[in-house]
Amino acid sequence: MKDSYMGVDIGGTNLKIALFDYDFxxxxxxxxxxxxxxxxxxxxxxIKERVKSLSENxxxxxxxxxxxxxxxxxRGYIHSLTNINGWDSLYFKKMLRSSIKVxxxxxxxxxxxxxxxxxxxxxxxxxxxxMISLGTGVGGGLILNGEIYRGRNNAVSEVxxxxxxxxxxxxxxxxxxxxxxxxxxxxLLTHLKRGLKNSKSILKxxxxxxxxxxxxxxxxALGDKFSVDFWDYVASKLTQALTGVINxxxxxxxxxxxxxxxxxxxxxxxxxxxxxxxxMDIQGxxxxxxxxxxxxxxxxxxxxxxxxxxxxxRRAR
Amino acid sequence: MKDSYMGVDIGGTNLKIALFDYDFxxxxxxxxxxxxxxxxxxxxxxIKERVKSLSENxxxxxxxxxxxxxxxxxRGYIHSLTNINGWDSLYFKKMLRSSIKVxxxxxxxxxxxxxxxxxxxxxxxxxxxxMISLGTGVGGGLILNGEIYRGRNNAVSEVxxxxxxxxxxxxxxxxxxxxxxxxxxxxLLTHLKRGLKNSKSILKxxxxxxxxxxxxxxxxALGDKFSVDFWDYVASKLTQALTGVINxxxxxxxxxxxxxxxxxxxxxxxxxxxxxxxxMDIQGxxxxxxxxxxxxxxxxxxxxxxxxxxxxxRRAR
Numbered sequence: 001m002k003d004s005y006m007g008v009d010i011g012g013t014n015l016k017i018a019l020f021d022y023d024f025x026x027x028x029x030x031x032x033x034x035x036x037x038x039x040x041x042x043x044x045x046x047i048k049e050r051v052k053s054l055s056e057n058x059x060x061x062x063x064x065x066x067x068x069x070x071x072x073x074x075r076g077y078i079h080s081l082t083n084i085n086g087w088d089s090l091y092f093k094k095m096l097r098s099s100i101k102v103x104x105x106x107x108x109x110x111x112x113x114x115x116x117x118x119x120x121x122x123x124x125x126x127x128x129x130x131m132i133s134l135g136t137g138v139g140g141g142l143i144l145n146g147e148i149y150r151g152r153n154n155a156v157s158e159v160x161x162x163x164x165x166x167x168x169x170x171x172x173x174x175x176x177x178x179x180x181x182x183x184x185x186x187x188l189l190t191h192l193k194r195g196l197k198n199s200k201s202i203l204k205x206x207x208x209x210x211x212x213x214x215x216x217x218x219x220x221a222l223g224d225k226f227s228v229d230f231w232d233y234v235a236s237k238l239t240q241a242l243t244g245v246i247n248x249x250x251x252x253x254x255x256x257x258x259x260x261x262x263x264x265x266x267x268x269x270x271x272x273x274x275x276x277x278x279x280m281d282i283q284g285x286x287x288x289x290x291x292x293x294x295x296x297x298x299x300x301x302x303x304x305x306x307x308x309x310x311x312x313x314r315r316a317r
Numbered sequence: 318m319k320d321s322y323m324g325v326d327i328g329g330t331n332l333k334i335a336l337f338d339y340d341f342x343x344x345x346x347x348x349x350x351x352x353x354x355x356x357x358x359x360x361x362x363x364i365k366e367r368v369k370s371l372s373e374n375x376x377x378x379x380x381x382x383x384x385x386x387x388x389x390x391x392r393g394y395i396h397s398l399t400n401i402n403g404w405d406s407l408y409f410k411k412m413l414r415s416s417i418k419v420x421x422x423x424x425x426x427x428x429x430x431x432x433x434x435x436x437x438x439x440x441x442x443x444x445x446x447x448m449i450s451l452g453t454g455v456g457g458g459l460i461l462n463g464e465i466y467r468g469r470n471n472a473v474s475e476v477x478x479x480x481x482x483x484x485x486x487x488x489x490x491x492x493x494x495x496x497x498x499x500x501x502x503x504x505l506l507t508h509l510k511r512g513l514k515n516s517k518s519i520l521k522x523x524x525x526x527x528x529x530x531x532x533x534x535x536x537x538a539l540g541d542k543f544s545v546d547f548w549d550y551v552a553s554k555l556t557q558a559l560t561g562v563i564n565x566x567x568x569x570x571x572x573x574x575x576x577x578x579x580x581x582x583x584x585x586x587x588x589x590x591x592x593x594x595x596x597m598d599i600q601g602x603x604x605x606x607x608x609x610x611x612x613x614x615x616x617x618x619x620x621x622x623x624x625x626x627x628x629x630x631r632r633a634r
Contacts, residue, residue, distance in 0.1 A: 070599065079599065128468055140565065144461060151445055151567025155599040162561035163595070165482070166553070175560070175595050236483070243492070244479035244561055248457065250468025278480070278492050282387065282396065282472040 002027075004058040006102070007303030008047055008065040009109060012036045012083040015043065017050050018300040019058060020308075024120065028054060029300075036084050040095060048099050062307025063102045065092070066109035066299040072154045073107050079155070082137060105310065110157065111148050112302030113294065114141025117255045119305045121293030126252040130245060131292065132159055132238075134260035137172070138180040144249070148306075160184070162241040179241040183234055185213070185260060192216060192230060201226035217263035231263060235270035243279045250283050257292030264291065319344075321375040323419070324620030325364055325382040326426060329353045329400040332360065334367050335617040336375060337625075341437065345371055346617075353401050357412060365416050379624030380419045382409070383426035383616040389471045390424050396472070399454060422627065427474065428465050429619030430611065431458025434572045436622045438610030443569040447562060448609065449476055449555075451577035454489070455497040461566070465623075477501075479558040496558040500551055502530070502577060509533060509547060518543035534580035548580060552587035560596045567600050574609030581608065 002021055009016040011034055019028040032046065051060060069081035076093020096104045114131035117123040123131070127146045133139040138160030142149040150156060160180035161173050168177020169187070181187060193208055202224050206215055219227035242254060256268065272289045279287065294301055319338055326333040328351055336345040349363065368377060386398035393410020413421045431448035434440040440448070444463045450456040455477030459466040467473060477497035478490050485494020486504070498504060510525055519541050523532055536544035559571060573585065589606045596604065611618055 142565070144466065149461065149566075151600075152569045152603045153567060153599060155597065155603070156565060156567040158564040158597055158600070161564045161597055163557050166557055173597050175597075240480050240483055241561070244558070245565065247475040247478045248459070248473060248562065249466075250470060250473040252469045280472065280475055280478055280490050280492075282470060283468075283475070286469045286472070 001057065001059040003061050004054075005304045005307045006051065006054075006060050006063045007112075007300035007305075007307070008063065009112075009297075009299030009303060010034070010038075010043060010065060010067050010084075011109070011299075012038075012068070015046070016297065016300045017047065018297070018304060019054055019060070020301075020304040022308075024304070024308075027058065037086065038084060040087055040090060040092060044095050044099060047096065051100050051102060060102050062311055063096070063100060063104045064112070064303035064307040064310075065096065065104070065106045066112040066303045067092070067106060068109050070155055071106055071108045071111075073105065073111075073148075073150055074154065076104075076106055078106070103307070103311070105306065107148075107303070107306065108139075108141070108154075108157075109299045109302075110139035110141040112141070112306060113257060113292070113298035114143055114157075114255070114302070115148055115306055115309075116294050116298045116302035117257075117292055118143045118146075119309070120301065121298075122255050122290045123253050128249060128251050129253040129255060130157070130159065130242075130249070130251055131255045131257060132242075133258035134183065134185075134256065135258040136185045138184060139258070142249075159241060159245065162244060164237060164240050179237060182237045183260070188213060188234065188260065191233075195226070195230065199226040203227065213260060214262055217266040220263075220266035227266070231266045232270045234260075234263075234267060235274050238271055239274035239278055242275060243284075246275065246279045246283045246287050251287050253288045253290060255290055255292050257294075257298065261291060318374065318376040320378050321371075322621045322624045323368065323371075323377055323380040324429075324617035324622075324624070325380065326429075326614075326616030326620060327351070327355075327360060327382060327384050327401075328426070328616075329355075329385070332363070333614065333617045334364065335614070335621060336371055336377070337618075337621040339625075341621070341625075344375065351401075354403065355401060357404055357407060357409060361412050361416060364413065368417050368419060377419050379628055380413070380417060380421045381429070381620035381624040381627075382413065382421070382423045383429040383620045384409070384423060385426050387472055388423055388425045388428075390422065390428075390465075390467055391471065393421075393423055395423070420624070420628070422623065424465075424620070424623065425456075425458070425471070426616045426619075427456040427458040429458070429623060430574060430609070430615035431460055431474075431572070431619070432465055432623055432626075433611050433615045433619035434574070434609055435460045435463075436626070437618070438615075439572050439607045440570050445566060445568050446570040446572060447474070447476065447559075447566070447568055448572045448574060449559075450575035451500065451502075451573065452575040453502045455501060456575075459566075476558060476562065479561060481554060481557050496554060499554045500577070505530060505551065505577065508550075512543070512547065516543040520544065530577060531579055534583040537580075537583035544583070548583045549587045551577075551584060552591050555588055556591035556595055559592060560601075563592065563596045563600045563604050568604050570605045570607060572607055572609050574611070574615065578608060
């Protein structure tokens with residue numbers, strides 16, 4: 001039986017289970033509906049069933065589970081999840097281990113997305129990189145000296161909570177004026193709709209309730225001034241947060257992912273411009289700003305890869 | 318002959334050369350006057366002379382040189398120095414090597430100060446820590462996973478150039494509103510003198526030209542409201558920059574050094590308060606804010622320690 005590596009990505013909308021072979025081709029992939037009340041016991045049962053069924057044909061060497069929230073990788077412990085209730089203060093790795101006889105790890109989903117980009121995606125070959133995920137929340141994952149950076153207790157890479165203005169809008173973290181309070185998906189839509197009122201943008205042809213950020217990206221690509229200015233605003237907020245990170249960590253790459261990054265060059269082009277202009281000389285020249293390769297499968301891919309990587313490292317010792 | 322480790326700290330005011338034994342006791346320490354025009358050739362000659370003279374009684378195993386500026390540790394290359402002219406784009410390690418027959422390294426002085434604190438000072442036992450040095454400039458040194466963090470090309474830890482306000486005062490780096498443009502020594506004195514005019518502070522008893530930050534610390538300790546508010550202002554600026562670093566790197570310690578840190582608890586106490594209040598929950602609880610142990614000798618101590626550490630690591634391979 002062939003060696004293979006399982007990746008699981010648990011989210012509030014769906015749950016993905018993938019199996020990869022040694023050369024990292026998919027040998028299996030399934031998506032299940034999820035919700036904000038999905039419970040840990042049911043998830044363990046589901047994974048157990050997949051492991052059992054796939055074990056008939058594959059030698060599953062590792063299982064890594066990505067979760068959206070504050071995860072203590074070393075202790076296999078969930079502090080809390082974002083947008084999923086009832087998982088607080090949970091030794092989830094232990095739960096998985098007690099019913100699945102495969103080496104198990106759990107990790108933050110953006111850490112895993114960063115690892116996927118580092119190993120096989122837009123970050124290949126970069127020893128020091130940041131993955132920033134722009135969605136409802138603004139998450140981050142750091143690779144430093146070629147490894148996922150975990151800090152003291154794995155509460156890391158919260159780029160969304162770099163403060164831009166102490167008198168700015170209230171943020172979900174309790175502080176004020178964090179990056180996320182400016183460029184989180186919902187905030188951006190509010191900002192957009194407010195600005196649109198007194199503009200002559202071609203976006204006014206779209207019913208305001210149907211308006212999506214993708215439309216604003218398309219309009220910017222067509223040269224619509226309002227839309228170009230909108231993305232320049234987003235880029236300038238990101239720049240204020242990221243230049244600090246760049247000046248401190250002297251990164252090789254910043255990889256931009258998450259739904260908002262679908263804006264593509266409409267966002268990336270002003271972002272590159274502002275960062276080159278505002279970061280310190282050497283750091284600004286050294287860093288490349290690129291779009292993520294993996295989209296909604298970055299979590300499962302990173303999970304599969306981390307399992308394989310952990311096994312390799314253990315053998316090397 | 319006893320094994321020993323040489324540390325050199327090259328500054329714009331003076332140059333220090335120290336020799337340490339295996340247990341890290343000083344066996345020799347000398348200070349020489351320096352200035353902003355000191356030239357590399359003279360410095361090499363001076364170090365060469367010390368090595369020659371001390372080699373009569375000691376087996377010097379390593380020599381590490383700390384320099385105030387942008388140093389590429391791996392290539393032994395100086396990009397540029399702060400406040401010393403004529404050292405730009407210089408392969409200084411090569412210069413030292415060609416006349417001194419001891420393993421040589423060069424590094425940024427705040428990196429070395431951070432290493433000294435990590436190995437023997439206030440940072441002992443912390444795997445992930447930041448040293449922030451508050452003086453004319455605001456420098457930093459990061460220890461991540463137990464090692465000096467160097468990034469892509471050793472242009473790192475520039476905590477002084479985290480942007481607090483895009484419309485803030487012009488900074489030495491070319492950007493606007495960086496931390497350094499608020500809390501650099503000279504800026505603080507300007508801010509102080511301006512504020513003092515309309516106050517009833519006891520500091521008014523001191524001639525304004527004689528006024529030092531130490532006086533403001535003493536006055537704050539005595540409860541002088543103006544002085545207490547002054548340090549609260551400094552702490553709030555530091556907090557805005559440091560919470561971002563804390564939320565991203567989940568550090569165990571932040572070690573505050575440099576001349577301005579002589580304010581002691583007058584600065585540290587409001588700093589601790591603001592950071593606990595504004596950093597994210599787990600990160601804020603995990604981080605300790607402490608004063609540096611080593612003062613103006615942190616550079617030579619760190620230099621000596623790094624030499625010894627490098628030898629040990631080489632042997633372990």
